[in-house]
Amino acid sequence: MFAFVIHTAIIFTIFLMLAVGCNFIVGYGGLFTIGHGAFYALGAYAAGLLSTKLGLGFWPGLAAGGVVAAAVGGALAISLSTVDEDYFSLATFGFGIVTFTVLMNWFSVTNGALGIAGIPAPTLFGLEIESGVPYLALVVVAAVLCYGGVWLLIRSPFGRVLQAMRDEAAGVAACGRNVVWLKSVCFAIGSFIAGVAGVLYAHYATYIDPTSFTVEVSILSLSMAVVGGLGTLAGPLLGAVVVVLAPELLRFVDLPAGSAGLIRQGIYGGLLVLTLAIRPAGLLGRRTRGG
Amino acid sequence: MSSQILINGIVIGALYVMLALGFSMIYTSTGFFNLSHGAILLTGAYVSYAAGALWGLGFAASVVIGALAATAIHVVAAAGIYLPMRSRGASMWIMAIGSLGFAIVSQAAIGIVFGTRTLNIREGYVAPVLQVGEVRVSYIDVAIIAISVVLVTATHQFLQRTKTGIGIRAAMADRDMAQAVGIRVRSLELLVFAIGAFLAGTAGGLYALKGAIIYSMGGPALLKSIVVSILGIPFGLVGVFGGGIFLGVVENVVVANWSAGWVDGVSLLVLIVFVWLTAVRARVRKYR
Amino acid sequence: MSLLLEITELAAGYGGVSVLDGISIRVDSAETVGVIGANGAGKTTLLKSIMGFATVQGGGVAMDGADLHTRPVHDRARLGIAYVPEGARVFGELTVAENLEVGGYTTKSRAVLQERLDVVLDLFPVLRQRLSYKGNTLSGGQRQMLAVGRGLMAGASLLLLDEPSLGLAPLIVDELFAKLASIRELGTTILFVEQNAAKAFELADRVYVMSAGRIHLEGTPAQLMEDPSVAALYLGGESVD
Numbered sequence: 001m002f003a004f005v006i007h008t009a010i011i012f013t014i015f016l017m018l019a020v021g022c023n024f025i026v027g028y029g030g031l032f033t034i035g036h037g038a039f040y041a042l043g044a045y046a047a048g049l050l051s052t053k054l055g056l057g058f059w060p061g062l063a064a065g066g067v068v069a070a071a072v073g074g075a076l077a078i079s080l081s082t083v084d085e086d087y088f089s090l091a092t093f094g095f096g097i098v099t100f101t102v103l104m105n106w107f108s109v110t111n112g113a114l115g116i117a118g119i120p121a122p123t124l125f126g127l128e129i130e131s132g133v134p135y136l137a138l139v140v141v142a143a144v145l146c147y148g149g150v151w152l153l154i155r156s157p158f159g160r161v162l163q164a165m166r167d168e169a170a171g172v173a174a175c176g177r178n179v180v181w182l183k184s185v186c187f188a189i190g191s192f193i194a195g196v197a198g199v200l201y202a203h204y205a206t207y208i209d210p211t212s213f214t215v216e217v218s219i220l221s222l223s224m225a226v227v228g229g230l231g232t233l234a235g236p237l238l239g240a241v242v243v244v245l246a247p248e249l250l251r252f253v254d255l256p257a258g259s260a261g262l263i264r265q266g267i268y269g270g271l272l273v274l275t276l277a278i279r280p281a282g283l284l285g286r287r288t289r290g291g
Numbered sequence: 292m293s294s295q296i297l298i299n300g301i302v303i304g305a306l307y308v309m310l311a312l313g314f315s316m317i318y319t320s321t322g323f324f325n326l327s328h329g330a331i332l333l334t335g336a337y338v339s340y341a342a343g344a345l346w347g348l349g350f351a352a353s354v355v356i357g358a359l360a361a362t363a364i365h366v367v368a369a370a371g372i373y374l375p376m377r378s379r380g381a382s383m384w385i386m387a388i389g390s391l392g393f394a395i396v397s398q399a400a401i402g403i404v405f406g407t408r409t410l411n412i413r414e415g416y417v418a419p420v421l422q423v424g425e426v427r428v429s430y431i432d433v434a435i436i437a438i439s440v441v442l443v444t445a446t447h448q449f450l451q452r453t454k455t456g457i458g459i460r461a462a463m464a465d466r467d468m469a470q471a472v473g474i475r476v477r478s479l480e481l482l483v484f485a486i487g488a489f490l491a492g493t494a495g496g497l498y499a500l501k502g503a504i505i506y507s508m509g510g511p512a513l514l515k516s517i518v519v520s521i522l523g524i525p526f527g528l529v530g531v532f533g534g535g536i537f538l539g540v541v542e543n544v545v546v547a548n549w550s551a552g553w554v555d556g557v558s559l560l561v562l563i564v565f566v567w568l569t570a571v572r573a574r575v576r577k578y579r
Numbered sequence: 580m581s582l583l584l585e586i587t588e589l590a591a592g593y594g595g596v597s598v599l600d601g602i603s604i605r606v607d608s609a610e611t612v613g614v615i616g617a618n619g620a621g622k623t624t625l626l627k628s629i630m631g632f633a634t635v636q637g638g639g640v641a642m643d644g645a646d647l648h649t650r651p652v653h654d655r656a657r658l659g660i661a662y663v664p665e666g667a668r669v670f671g672e673l674t675v676a677e678n679l680e681v682g683g684y685t686t687k688s689r690a691v692l693q694e695r696l697d698v699v700l701d702l703f704p705v706l707r708q709r710l711s712y713k714g715n716t717l718s719g720g721q722r723q724m725l726a727v728g729r730g731l732m733a734g735a736s737l738l739l740l741d742e743p744s745l746g747l748a749p750l751i752v753d754e755l756f757a758k759l760a761s762i763r764e765l766g767t768t769i770l771f772v773e774q775n776a777a778k779a780f781e782l783a784d785r786v787y788v789m790s791a792g793r794i795h796l797e798g799t800p801a802q803l804m805e806d807p808s809v810a811a812l813y814l815g816g817e818s819v820d
Contacts, residue, residue, distance in 0.1 A: 032384050086324075086383070087521070089384060090324075090517065090521060090562065091562075093517075093559075094559035094560070094562045095559075097514065097555055097556060097559045098556045098559050098560055100555075100556070101553060101555055101556025101557075101559075102556065105550065105553055105556070215510070219388075219391060222388065223388060223391075223392075226385060226388055259402070259403045262399045262402040262403050262407075263399065263403070265395060265398070265399040265402075266395070266396050266399030266400060266403070268395060269391075269392045269393065269394070269395025269396035269398075269399060270392070270396050271392075272388065272389070272391070272392030272395065273372060273389055273392035273393050273396065276376060276381065276385055276388060276389040276392065277372055277375065277376055277389060280376050280379045280380055280381030280382075280385050281380070281381075281385075
């Protein structure tokens with residue numbers, strides 16, 4: 001029971017990081033990505049491959065996973081800079097699915113559906129960070145750093161220009177700012193956080209396969225950000241509680257064994273519909289955009 | 292490419308065309324990506340299964356009942372959820388996520404009622420096969436192509452020739468101006484939803500008839516709808532038709548030469564390349 | 580003359596932003612009324628609030644005695660208001676014939692529609708040659724004529740025109756205003772807003788002068804042309820902008 005609570009807390013915190021990164025890209029940058037899970041996957045696979053094939057340690061892997069995700073994310077945003085908003089979203093969605101397909105089928109590198117096993121637990125000053133409370137501490141510290149980083153960023157001059165661009169891209173461009181660059185840096189930062197979350201997941205699970213990185217992860221990330229309220233600081237936290245934690249709590253309720261998973265799934269969907277139908281701007285959102 | 296692969300691709304493509312025509316009509320008239328489009332197909336398939344395998348109705352009646360049930364459910368969702376969301380100022384992607392939530396709910400409901408294992412509507416029944424030279428086509432495949440062509444043509448004629456159809460196209464072109472000439476745009480949007488859901492629901496019933504009913508087939512169906520719509524919308528109905536057949540054939544070539552696992556990736560790659568190459572400024576009405 | 584449209588103390592804008600600040604206007608049946616004013620005076624917002632596209636914050640609009648406040652846009656069209664927006668906004672993907680048919684969307688009788696179509700095509704012969712062309716292939720002047728024709732197809736009792744001269748060459752403007760004069764002769768009530776004051780004075784029975792969301796003067800063209808401030812602002816050699 002205690003172990004289960006810790007496990008849930010670790011997964012929750014990792015998903016919270018996805019929500020924070022996604023909210024940064026969508027809520028503050030105005031770039032509606034539906035491919036956030038791809039960068040989570042890139043981080044996890046980078047860490048998994050580097051540690052099992054090259055014997056690289058956790059910390060270099062953490063940096064590498066974040067940087068790989070950020071670099072690919074930045075490049076994707078640049079290459080899509082001329083595309084209409086709707087198509088931008090679609091292309092990110094497509095990117096998520098292509099990434100999944102590659103993980104599944106590029107057998108010689110990713111080991112396909114068999115996945116990568118034996119990813120070692122991280123060490124700190126020579127001591128192993130054990131699964132359980134120590135690992136929870138690690139992910140909480142990482143999540144707090146990411147949350148704090150975003151908090152600082154949105155108050156910085158860069159953050160203010162970013163939000164101005166979200167609201168009026170043409171105006172910001174007319175002020176001589178490079179909008180393409182702004183967008184890609186924003187996308188890269190959000191992807192970096194997703195990549196770090198992926199590394200943390202890989203070293204926690206010690207085994208990764210493509211089924212943990214389906215398009216549903218992208219949609220879950222987005223749902224958390226949207227339900228909480230795009231472009232609000234506390235939004236991702238609240239969104240993660242509603243979308244991830246609430247269905248999880250149903251484990252403590254007696255449900256018919258055969259369809260318990262389906263009922264949880266239905267409730268997740270129902271919460272999503274209900275929240276957005278009642279508050280289209282999310283629980284904390286004060287205003288609606290594009291409407 | 293053998294002609295057998297080509298014909299298999301065309302049959303699948305004919306289903307994609309029905310899916311994508313509905314999806315793109317809903318997108319161009321209501322301005323949002325209806326991410327429950329795959330769930331419409333799923334509903335059509337399972338209700339057809341219930342009608343055919345459980346209540347013992349004929350194939351044709353089963354497909355029609357499946358399509359009508361799917362239409363009813365999703366028109367209610369549109370009237371009760373999506374359009375009210377828009378009135379409250381939800382942006383197009385927020386509406387899309389709302390529709391995704393509805394898709395998740397309806398998929399879970401289907402799973403609870405029917406279970407999640409693969410079902411077969413025509414247990415023990417083998418459809419007669421038409422043999423032309425080297426190529427074998429089952430009568431069901433022939434029916435799929437015929438029904439697809441008839442429904443798509445009928446939809447096209449409705450949009451082009453009738454007053455209501457012209458009103459729908461006017462609303463697609465300029466929603467506010469259409470209201471200003473007295474069109475009840477909201478009712479027409481619901482009508483478009485009904486047409487789109489009927490097309491997708493029929494595709495679901497036909498898909499069930501063609502092969503097995505797989506619980507997870509809603510997601511891939513949604514993907515095909517999106518890919519074909521994006522390929523097709525800038526070129527109108529002909530584009531949607533051509534896009535559907537093209538995707539069906541490409542997928543069958545991929546399956547024949549490489550492996551089935553690459554199919555979704557390839558179709559999305561087709562989409563990304565298309566978006567990249569053209570940076571489509573689609574001539575669809577931008578969402579306001 | 581009977582009162583057709585009555586606007587009383589109208590305050591309106593978009594969302595929380597206020598553009599109109601207590602405007603009162605009346606239009607009688609078979610009258611042609613112009614509203615002139617510089618860019619940003621609120622002329623377009625005035626027509627949009629009549630049609631239901633702006634947020635009304637105070638006051639009211641009544642058509643034939645019926646309060647329009649809670650009515651959706653399509654209902655107002657059905658009450659007999661036809662709207663020709665700024666830049667015409669013809670349905671680009673529809674043919675000219677289809678644009679005209681959509682204009683008469685609320686009319687059921689085929690015979691009545693055919694009658695109106697004949698009137699419109701006699702008025703704008705250029706449209707007759709273009710019936711099967713798409714709206715987005717027309718020139719600016721043709722679009723404006725199609726938009727007016729689309730409005731006439733509704734058989735509306737009140738025609739609202741937003742800046743009909745905008746973006747058109749002087750010769751085309753002359754032609755268009757000649758057409759509008761003939762529409763006036765047909766007995767249609769017209770309320771139009773226009774930046775081109777000279778043209779507005781030619782066409783209108785009565786003119787309101789608007790600036791910064793308020794009505795400043797009202798009178799017949801002859802009265803207003805006497806007014807030194809109008810002459811200096813709107814008819815003088817100096818440009819308004």
